[in-house]
Amino acid sequence: MKRTFVISVVAAALLALVPLFIQSPYALHIFILFFIVVALGESWNILGGFAGQYSVGHSAWYGIGAYGAFILLQQKNVAPWFGVWVGVAVAVIVALAVGWITFRLRGPYFVLASIAVAEIIRLLALNWKDLTNGAEGILASDLPPLKLGGTMITDWNSKTPYFYMGLLMAVFCIAVNYVVKGSKLGYYLQAIREDQDAAHSLGIPLTLYKNAALGISAACTALAGSFAAFYVGFIEPQGVFGIDVSIQMVLTCIIGGIGTVSGPIFGALVLVVLTEMLRASLAQAHLLVYGVLVVVVILVMPEGIVGFASQRLRRRKAAAA
């Protein structure tokens, strides 16, 4: 436990040094994408990984976070680092309302309901043109510089500030997972994942705890989503509320290892690095290879990379003993 903590801090510190040595915007871009995918995977992991509620509608919280911050910037001139929190708050409120209804459903029915909710919100964003500008989307105007007191920290004119924000976001989401897993909430969520009836009989109020997981998960997703949106600089309904956004979060966790704190990190590594490499060499055909890869991973390592590795480790330990 202690060792993993030290390793994580060292890794984060090393990553923080990267922009000092690498100036290539493309390389930094890949790092930023990686941080975003890690943050999103970790966010999904709280509900999908620990509580076992496989939401395929997390784009809803991603999009609400993004739209919240964008609309406030565009229409009210609120700086993103304040607007983001409004987006997060709205996402949590909507999530809890939705959870209160959909958590009566179990297994595949919950999955379908989660997709439906994201679709409803997407259609809402598409048609509520006064607020969202419809299908044309919103282009982020120039970001106001980030100031702390009188000193300017960054004017957002290079990739470097995004790099650090992304790193911070990823570390934050990992830390949330770590804290949740070791707490009463974490134990209860895992009990719910393993067997709802057993969990219920051991004194766990199912809906309350599922909603707690959903609330935290939605907050993190909205936070990461609005960051991602500002990094891209443009949002439109399909891009932020589309099912691909949700599926990417699920895949990050499936490939890395569902329900493990470090899983999404490995999943993101595979997804981001591999897609970039494939895209460079195969152009459009990369999606094909990508699909095959996902199938292979699921067949060979159904518990994901981290699950597979820890299983091997346990077996080796058992053999040695």
Add this chain to the structure above:
Amino acid sequence: MTALLELRSVSRYFGGVKANQDVTFSVEPGIVLGLIGPNGAGKTTLFNCITGFYPPSKGDIFFEGARINGLSPDQVCKLGMARTWQKVRPLAKLTVLENTVVGGLCRTRSVPEAREIALQQLRVVGLEKRADVLAGGLPIGERKKLELARVLATQPRMVLLDEVMGGLNARESEEIIQLILDVKRRGLTQVVIEHDMKAIVRTCDRIVVLNSGEMLAEGAPQQVVNDPRVMAAYLGDSGGMKA
């Protein structure tokens, strides 16, 4: 002495099927009550009614004098009544200790505190050496013990044991019998569903017999076992009673 648990003409219907019909009995504090009956008599359904999984269609259930029908299973557990499952339900990807910690968290927020409670209960059932094994990998005998440890970790005043000896060999059954007696000595009230009549006679202070959802007999173990109506119910159904 007032009853810890009291059932007043509890009935549970599934469509036209009467799974339980006018079941009335009470359980005094500190006793072990045996609930027996042929397969399909409605024993597990009654457990589900008592613990909040199926609200009774008619009748009332009182725990420590308070009416509890309509409460959810987690609320019933919080009040101090915990049940095991006939078909064991280990939290497969959690370790034996983690399984028991989940039970321990019923009365505390603190994970370290729940760990202490859990370790203590694992020692009670004799699973402390298996604490770090994944629950999904346990053989049936140990799974049954884990169910018991997990339930005891919720620190209940009353436990409902649904066939904790089912599928066990003679040695394992004997261990469970000793456990039930041990738990009784510590003052916990127990209701046990069991098929093994020897075990029932050795552990129970009183027996309630269900047949086709209705109460057939109630009384001291020897008296019930020799009751011709009980004999008939068993002989007619499963071909003989091991007593």
